[in-house]
Structures are given as structure tokens and as C-alpha cells.
Amino acid sequence: MFLKRLTCQGFKSFADKTDFDFMPGVTGIVGPNGCGKSNVVDAIKWVLGEQSARSLRGRQMMDVIFNGSGTRRSSGVAQVDLVFDNADQTLPCDQTEVTVSRRLYRSGESEYLLNSQACRLKDVRELFLDTGVGVDAYSIIEQGKVDVLLQANPAERRIIFEEAA
Amino acid sequence: MFLKRLTCQGFKSFADKTDFDFMPGVTGIVGPNGCGKSNVVDAIKWVLGEQSARSLRGRQMMDVIFNGSGTRRSSGVAQVDLVFDNADQTLPCDQTEVTVSRRLYRSGESEYLLNSQACRLKDVRELFLDTGVGVDAYSIIEQGKVDVLLQANPAERRIIFEEAA
Amino acid sequence: SRKRFEETFHQVRTHFQELYRKLFGGGKADILLETTDGEGTPDILEAGIEIQARPPGKELQSISLLSGGEKTMTAIALLLAIFKSRPSPFAILDEVDAALDEANNERFNRIVREFLTESQFILITHSKRTMSIADVLYGVTMQEAGVSKRVAVRFDDESPESKPAVA
Amino acid sequence: SRKRFEETFHQVRTHFQELYRKLFGGGKADILLETTDGEGTPDILEAGIEIQARPPGKELQSISLLSGGEKTMTAIALLLAIFKSRPSPFAILDEVDAALDEANNERFNRIVREFLTESQFILITHSKRTMSIADVLYGVTMQEAGVSKRVAVRFDDESPESKPAVA
Ligand SMILES: Nc1ncnc2c1ncn2[C@@H]1O[C@H](COP(=O)(O)OP(=O)(O)OP(=O)(O)O)[C@@H](O)[C@H]1O
Numbered sequence: 001m002f003l004k005r006l007t008c009q010g011f012k013s014f015a016d017k018t019d020f021d022f023m024p025g026v027t028g029i030v031g032p033n034g035c036g037k038s039n040v041v042d043a044i045k046w047v048l049g050e051q052s053a054r055s056l057r058g059r060q061m062m063d064v065i066f067n068g069s070g071t072r073r074s075s076g077v078a079q080v081d082l083v084f085d086n087a088d089q090t091l092p093c094d095q096t097e098v099t100v101s102r103r104l105y106r107s108g109e110s111e112y113l114l115n116s117q118a119c120r121l122k123d124v125r126e127l128f129l130d131t132g133v134g135v136d137a138y139s140i141i142e143q144g145k146v147d148v149l150l151q152a153n154p155a156e157r158r159i160i161f162e163e164a165a
Numbered sequence: 166m167f168l169k170r171l172t173c174q175g176f177k178s179f180a181d182k183t184d185f186d187f188m189p190g191v192t193g194i195v196g197p198n199g200c201g202k203s204n205v206v207d208a209i210k211w212v213l214g215e216q217s218a219r220s221l222r223g224r225q226m227m228d229v230i231f232n233g234s235g236t237r238r239s240s241g242v243a244q245v246d247l248v249f250d251n252a253d254q255t256l257p258c259d260q261t262e263v264t265v266s267r268r269l270y271r272s273g274e275s276e277y278l279l280n281s282q283a284c285r286l287k288d289v290r291e292l293f294l295d296t297g298v299g300v301d302a303y304s305i306i307e308q309g310k311v312d313v314l315l316q317a318n319p320a321e322r323r324i325i326f327e328e329a330a
Numbered sequence: 331s332r333k334r335f336e337e338t339f340h341q342v343r344t345h346f347q348e349l350y351r352k353l354f355g356g357g358k359a360d361i362l363l364e365t366t367d368g369e370g371t372p373d374i375l376e377a378g379i380e381i382q383a384r385p386p387g388k389e390l391q392s393i394s395l396l397s398g399g400e401k402t403m404t405a406i407a408l409l410l411a412i413f414k415s416r417p418s419p420f421a422i423l424d425e426v427d428a429a430l431d432e433a434n435n436e437r438f439n440r441i442v443r444e445f446l447t448e449s450q451f452i453l454i455t456h457s458k459r460t461m462s463i464a465d466v467l468y469g470v471t472m473q474e475a476g477v478s479k480r481v482a483v484r485f486d487d488e489s490p491e492s493k494p495a496v497a
Numbered sequence: 498s499r500k501r502f503e504e505t506f507h508q509v510r511t512h513f514q515e516l517y518r519k520l521f522g523g524g525k526a527d528i529l530l531e532t533t534d535g536e537g538t539p540d541i542l543e544a545g546i547e548i549q550a551r552p553p554g555k556e557l558q559s560i561s562l563l564s565g566g567e568k569t570m571t572a573i574a575l576l577l578a579i580f581k582s583r584p585s586p587f588a589i590l591d592e593v594d595a596a597l598d599e600a601n602n603e604r605f606n607r608i609v610r611e612f613l614t615e616s617q618f619i620l621i622t623h624s625k626r627t628m629s630i631a632d633v634l635y636g637v638t639m640q641e642a643g644v645s646k647r648v649a650v651r652f653d654d655e656s657p658e659s660k661p662a663v664a
Pocket residue numbers: 011012013031032033034035036037038039040063064065066067068143476552555558562563564565566567596
């Protein structure tokens with residue numbers, strides 16, 4: 001199983017629908033300060049079910065909706081889709097391509113979708129159980145966070161370790 | 166008043182007596198990871214009276230004494246000298262050159278010197294009063310610490326601000 | 331569950347020792363369960379985790395004394411050790427190479443390449459050296475203030491950050 | 498002492514507003530004394546300090562949403578603002594440019610040069626761009642493992658980190 005495509009629309013600084021196609025191997029993301037690279041990481045965390053606004057650098061979950069710029073009005077909704085190649089059937093469903101989506105409206109209304117079908121966060125979590133995919137997995141190292149295990153005291157390290165492994 | 170020279174001997178990775186001559190303007194310090202650049206910063210903090218081992222990345226003050234390498238035995242004493250140009254008489258003493266020194270022996274014995282005369286930390290602090298020089302001044306930004314004011318909450322920021330200004 | 335923790339801890343420990351040596355080109359590192367005052371057997375269910383790391387040619391000291399770059403390399407070794415014992419189809423590393431000099435950056439990149447048989451890696455970076463190991467490079471810019479846009483990156487001309495070609 | 502705090506706060510605030518605009522080439526920033534629930538007058542003796550920053554072309558949002566580089570530039574503006582109102586004969590900055598792209602690195606260097614009439618600056622860096630503004634460059638190496646040595650740096654050939662000339 002591997003990542004195929006990420007699509008963001010109205011999510012943080014991605015006002016317009018923007019795709020990233022992933023290949024096996026190394027995908028590099030580059031660009032000037034503040035242009036949106038870490039927002040791509042936030043998008044992946046968010047669509048996989050991240051519940052903490054703080055972990056997405058926001059103060060409330062509403063902060064992830066594009067809130068306008070010098071030239072644009074704010075968006076009414078944020079949406080992220082993440083497409084997985086499931087040819088090896090690692091994910092417990094028939095499709096060879098699996099899409100997880102999440103939407104958040106200004107009203108606060110929020111949706112999860114699996115292959116365009118409305119579902120609950122619980123369903124998304126169950127889908128990825130034991131695949132190593134998810135916000136608790138130790139597979140996403142955020143900017144500035146690489147030293148966390150070294151800075152922590154031995155007891156805190158134990159807790160992080162138990163969650164990760 | 167400006168910095169003229171820093172001399173380290175037996176301080177952290179500076180096993181041998183090493184000088185750095187400073188000019189007005191910008192002095193750049195470069196080199197590979199782990200070669201001793203931040204140790205230079207620690208040396209300046211330490212000779213100006215830093216009391217917290219933790220603020221020097223150690224667990225106890227003894228950690229600043231060179232403790233050996235693959236090819237060398239550990240040192241018995243750490244010494245740092247910092248020479249100031251005092252031609253404009255900013256510092257309340259007659260000399261046009263003022264040297265502050267600090268020594269720490271393996272025994273735990275510790276000394277401060279002003280122009281090679283033994284003195285107390287109190288004397289060093291009084292010398293620099295109102296000159297903007299000292300460990301509490303906001304003039305040393307340690308590695309990884311540039312964001313501290315942004316990361317702190319408003320109350321913590323107030324405390325830092327009051328200490329600095 | 332005590333058994334599971336012990337197994338995982340042992341796996342991570344083995345990977346960490348090996349990855350550290352590879353990343354540092356030598357030296358020695360370990361993770362240990364804390365004992366009360368360094369005596370006796372650690373309480374497997376409660377003990378905290380201690381990290382020891384000795385870069386090549388240096389003496390073993392508290393990890394707090396390590397340099398910024400040495401701490402990053404040690405942390406990368408540990409994170410990849412955990413990743414190796416709990417593999418995921420993908421890993422995302424956001425500017426983990428910020429504190430690394432050229433030599434360490436290169437060793438880090440080489441280690442990442444070893445993981446590619448098992449997982450996809452997404453690396454966000456400002457380092458040209460790290461960019462050079464990417465199979466695909468995406469540029470992100472804000473030609474319109476405040477609005478992110480994906481662009482293609484030409485790697486042969488100057489810094490992709492200053493002159494990306496628009497895709 | 499209340500008076501002194503107010504004066505210093507006002508000075509720092511003015512410097513911060515100006516330095517932020519210079520570092521970002523636009524935009525707007527401020528420091529404010531917190532009010533209870535954003536209403537009424539802040540209690541000068543107790544109120545916490547709030548930071549607001551809006552990069553050019555973007556909307557004002559919580560500073561937590563800023564990027565790594567934007568946070569560094571905002572922090573540098575504030576630290577230099579404090580330094581400007583409480584000047585010291587010297588300032589030491591250890592790898593503060595780690596998160597900056599080329600353009601921001603250059604603006605940061607330019608601002609540092611403005612401070613040189615009043616103070617000496619010691620900059621520790623891995624960035625060639627920052628090295629290029631130094632009046633004196635010292636290299637530090639460990640030719641003998643674990644033992645630091647100062648060396649001269651030739652700036653015209655490749656990275657000083659890989660080939661310093663021995664002084
Ligand atoms: N809801 C939102 N609407 C509009 N813009 C947003 C929103 N949330 C965050 N941003 C903007 O996104 C920018 C941060 O982007 P990001 O963190 O991805 O930058 P980056 O490319 O990682 O930069 P760096 O190299 O400095 O780390 C900030 O300027 C922030 O104002």
C-alpha cells in the first residue's frame with residue numbers, strides 16, 4: 001500500500017484545489033518560508049483524523065479553513081482527500097484505490113468520507129488498524145519536533161514510546 | 166567598550182589554550198557539527214557568571230571541565246578569560262583593558278579574577294552593572310532558543326520581558 | 331502487554347544501536363530502562379527510558395552536552411529505529427535536516443535511501459543536498475500573496491526557491 | 498518601576514513594529530498588554546504580553562499558525578527590539594538563521610549590519626550567506642577527535658566547513 005495523491009481545497013493556505021501526486025521513493029517538497037510546505041503535512045494529519053487543533057498549530061479547528069488574503073475572500077469549507085493505492089489489499093476493502101476525505105464547514109459541521117461515502121472517524125481508524133497509518137504512528141516528524149525524544153525526561157519518553165510502539 | 170579576546174583552556178572541548186580575537190563589526194564562527202562553536206558561547210556565559218549548569222547544557226557545573234577524548238586525559242581545571250577594551254572608560258576602573266577570568270578545579274574549587282586579582286562573582290557583577298553586559302542581558306541567543314518568546318504564554322513572556330528590560 | 335513492550339523495546343534498541351553507528355560513522359549509542367539510583371533491575375512496567383550516546387572519538391557524557399547537530403542525528407537514529415520496528419507505508423519528515431552540516435546531511439540522506447524498499451518518504455527541506463536525493467520534487471510558492479500554489483522545480487538552475495518553473 | 502516598565506514596553510513596541518516591517522519587507526506586528534477577555538484596560542502591573550504579527554499580503558491570524566521561518570523572523574524582530582532599547586556592547590546569535598530561506602537570510606543579515614554602529618555581533622552559522630557579511634571568520638574544527646581547535650577560514654574556495662586552512 002502506498003500514498004497516491006493528496007488534494008487540498010480551502011485548507012489553510014491552499015485556497016484553490018491543489019494536487020500532489022506521490023510516487024514510491026522520495027518526494028521532496030521545497031519553497032520559500034511561509035509558502036505552504038508544512039501546511040501539506042497538516043493536511044495529511046488532518047484527513048487521517050487529527051483531533052487536536054494545537055497539533056495543527058491552530059487555536060481552534062476552524063483555523064484550518066482558508067481565511068482569506070489580500071486578494072481573496074475566506075473559504076466556506078476546507079476539504080482534503082488522500083488517495084491510497086491498495087493493489088496489495090493491505091486495507092480491508094475490495095477497491096484497489098481507497099480515498100479518505102474530510103470536510104469542515106464554517107458552520108462547524110464536519111464530515112468524513114471513504115470513497116465518497118459518508119462515514120465516521122471511527123470507520124477511518126478501523127480501516128487503518130494495524131497498517132501503521134494514522135496520527136499516532138511514529139511516521140510524521142513535524143518541523144522543529146525532531147529533538148522531542150531527547151528533550152523529554154525518562155518518564156515522558158516512556159509514555160511517547162508506549163504510544164508509538 | 167567592546168570585546169577584545171576570549172581565551173579557553175580545559176573548558177569543554179577546548180582542551181588546549183585557544184584564543185579568539187574579536188573586532189568591531191561581525192565575527193563569524195563556523196565549522197562542522199559538534200566541533201565546539203556553541204561551546205564558545207557557553208564559555209562567554211560562564212566567565213560572566215552563569216550559575217546554572219543546565220543553562221550550559223550540563224547536569225552539574227563540573228561538566229564544563231574538559232573530560233578527555235580518545236587520545237587525551239581529562240583536564241584538572243577549566244579556565245576562561247575574557248578581555249574587554251575599556252578605552253572609553255565605560256567600566257568603572259582605570260585600566261584601558263579589563264580581563265575577567267573564571268576557574269573551576271576538579272576538586273570543585275572555583276575562582277573569579279579581575280585583571281588577575283582574585284575577586285568574587287559579586288565584584289564581576291558590580292563591574293558590569295548598567296553596561297548591558299551580563300548573563301541576564303538579552304544579548305545572547307542560544308542555539309534553538311530564538312523562538313522562546315513566541316512559544317511562551319503571555320504570562321511567561323511578561324516575566325522574560327521584565328528580566329530582560 | 332508487558333511482553334509486547336519488552337519485545338518492541340528490544341527491537342528498537344537493536345535498530346538504534348545500528349542506525350546510530352551508520353549515521354555517525356562510528357561511536358556508540360543505547361537506550362536503557364532506568365533503574366532506581368542506577369542500582370538493581372529496572373521495573374519493566376514503570377521504568378523511564380534513558381538515552382546514551384557517544385559520538386566517535388569522544389567520551390560518553392550526558393546527551394544534554396551534545397551539539398545541536400549531534401542531538402538531531404541521535405534523534406533521527408532513534409526515530410528511524412522506532413519506525414523500523416513499527417513500519418508504516420510512508421514517513422513524512424519536515425525540515426529535520428535544519429541543524430545538519432554538509433557531511434551529516436549526506437549521511438542522513440544515505441540512510442533514508444535504505445528505508446525506501448519498505449516505505450515512501452516525503453521530505454520537506456531547504457537543503458539542496460537533500461533535494462538531490464528526491465525522485466520527485468514539488469515546489470510550493472505564493473505568487474498570489476497568501477495563496478499556496480504547487481509548481482514544478484527545475485533542479486539544474488539556481489535555487490528552486492527563487493526561480494521555480496510554473497507547472 | 499511601573500513607570501519604567503511602561504517606558505521600556507513602549508520603546509520595545511516601537512522598535513518591534515519598525516524592525517518587523519524591515520525584516521518582512523512589509524506587513525505589520527505589535528506587542529500588546531493582555532486584557533481580561535479582550536475588554537477594558539490592561540492591568541499594567543500584571544498583564545501578560547500578547548504578540549500579533551501579520552506577514553505582508555496575509556490576514557492577521559494567531560502567531561501559532563505562522564511558518565517556521567516566519568516565526569524565526571518575528572522572534573528576531575522582537576529580540577532585536579529588546580536589544581535596541583537595552584543596548585549591550587555585544588550580541589551573540591547562535592544559528593538563529595537555521596530555519597530561514599535565502600531571501601529572509603539576506604534581510605536578516607542586512608538588519609544585523611544596521612546594529613553594528615552600536616555593538617559587536619558574533620554570529621555562529623552554517624549559512625554561506627551569513628558568513629559573507631562577517632568582517633572576521635573563525636573556523637572551529639576537531640582534527641584530533643574530541644579536541645576543538647581554531648583555524649583560519651578561506652572564503653573563496655568550497656565550504657569552509659569541509660576545507661579550512663590551518664592557522
Ligand atoms: N487558515 C488559513 N488561511 C490562510 N492562510 C493560512 C491559514 N493557516 C495558515 N496559513 C498560513 O500558512 C502559512 C504557513 O505555511 P507553512 O507553515 O506551510 O509554511 P512553510 O512553507 O512550511 O514555511 P517554512 O519554510 O518557514 O517552514 C502562514 O503564513 C499562515 O499564515
